[in-house]
Amino acid sequence: MTEAPPDSQPLVAVTEFTDPACPWAWGSEPVVRLLRTAFRDQLRWRRVFGILFDDTDDPPPDPAAEARWYEGFVRDVTAHTGAPRPARLHWLTRTSWPASLAAKAAQRQGAQPAERVLRRLRESTFVAGTPADTAAGVAWAVRGIPGLDPDVLRADSASAGARAAVAADHAETRRPCREVRLLDAPGPHPGRAKELADGVRYALPTLLFDGPAGRVCVPGWRPARTYLEAAETAAGTALRTAGPVRAEAALERWRTLTLPELELLTGGRTPPAGAVELATAHGVLWLHPEEAACHPALCEPHPEAPAGPGERAAGAVSPNETP
Numbered sequence: 001m002t003e004a005p006p007d008s009q010p011l012v013a014v015t016e017f018t019d020p021a022c023p024w025a026w027g028s029e030p031v032v033r034l035l036r037t038a039f040r041d042q043l044r045w046r047r048v049f050g051i052l053f054d055d056t057d058d059p060p061p062d063p064a065a066e067a068r069w070y071e072g073f074v075r076d077v078t079a080h081t082g083a084p085r086p087a088r089l090h091w092l093t094r095t096s097w098p099a100s101l102a103a104k105a106a107q108r109q110g111a112q113p114a115e116r117v118l119r120r121l122r123e124s125t126f127v128a129g130t131p132a133d134t135a136a137g138v139a140w141a142v143r144g145i146p147g148l149d150p151d152v153l154r155a156d157s158a159s160a161g162a163r164a165a166v167a168a169d170h171a172e173t174r175r176p177c178r179e180v181r182l183l184d185a186p187g188p189h190p191g192r193a194k195e196l197a198d199g200v201r202y203a204l205p206t207l208l209f210d211g212p213a214g215r216v217c218v219p220g221w222r223p224a225r226t227y228l229e230a231a232e233t234a235a236g237t238a239l240r241t242a243g244p245v246r247a248e249a250a251l252e253r254w255r256t257l258t259l260p261e262l263e264l265l266t267g268g269r270t271p272p273a274g275a276v277e278l279a280t281a282h283g284v285l286w287l288h289p290e291e292a293a294c295h296p297a298l299c300e301p302h303p304e305a306p307a308g309p310g311e312r313a314a315g316a317v318s319p320n321e322t323p
Helices: 023-027 029-038 063-081 097-109 111-126 135-141 150-157 160-173 224-235 247-254 259-266
Strands: 012-018 043-049 194-196 199-201 206-211 214-219 256-258 276-280 283-287
Touching: 012 224, 023 029, 023 063, 023 111, 029 043, 029 224, 029 259, 043 097, 043 160, 097 111, 097 135, 097 150, 097 160, 111 135, 135 150, 150 160, 206 224, 214 224, 247 256, 247 259, 256 259, 259 283
Parallel strands: 012 043
Antiparallel strands: 012 206, 194 199, 206 214, 256 283, 276 283
């Protein structure tokens, strides 16, 4: 393959099927960050919010038991991905719609605020253990994000336009390509399309790479190298690749880092100087000091979290492949 010219337009369009409450998608955050850091403007990125928990789903007969079961599922997933998990999942996400609407609406305020909104929404479940599945929960999760107008976000999230955009995402996710419908691959999360009561959808996460050389589909849980190779295969050329970044630069850019992210982005395991360390039930989350000063998991209890001793959201803190 020839190398991409230095001033080329984006060569590859990436479609990411995801959900803020999906534990496999949470575990894939490091490779998403790596792709966007390594290939930068050679990729054009689009997120499709697939709605893992639909608002038409029947509520569980025993919500507490369902939360404990899902807590075990998250524990099994994070054992594979290396991602943090909460000491306690206070409830199972009741619906993905409020978080997905907010993540979609945040895109109107710019790429960087939108990235931080989605990350906070993920951390509300997988760090704090309190899913942002209501308007109040979303408002709690996104407090203090620089460059984000929370009043505009609230209005945009409630708009007919946001609802239509997420409804279109919902429908697109339920039109999976042929290769994932017929997929037969080893676990723990091969990414075969999910059979639903009313049809079929992409497994989450699934990434589609579309370029001059065609389409490459990377579903489920895959090593980082698979995604990098998929981008270049779709491009039909060797993409310009940025090298590792300093830990401090990574924290400045992304505001929070997990150990898998630190390793992939920097090539090492040395935490950024000056980072605030938040212990979880499975590893550490490092926060930029400015992020730590406003992060809801550190600064303010969730408005719907159970009260009482030991109920702080973040502690001192063969798997089911449901997504």
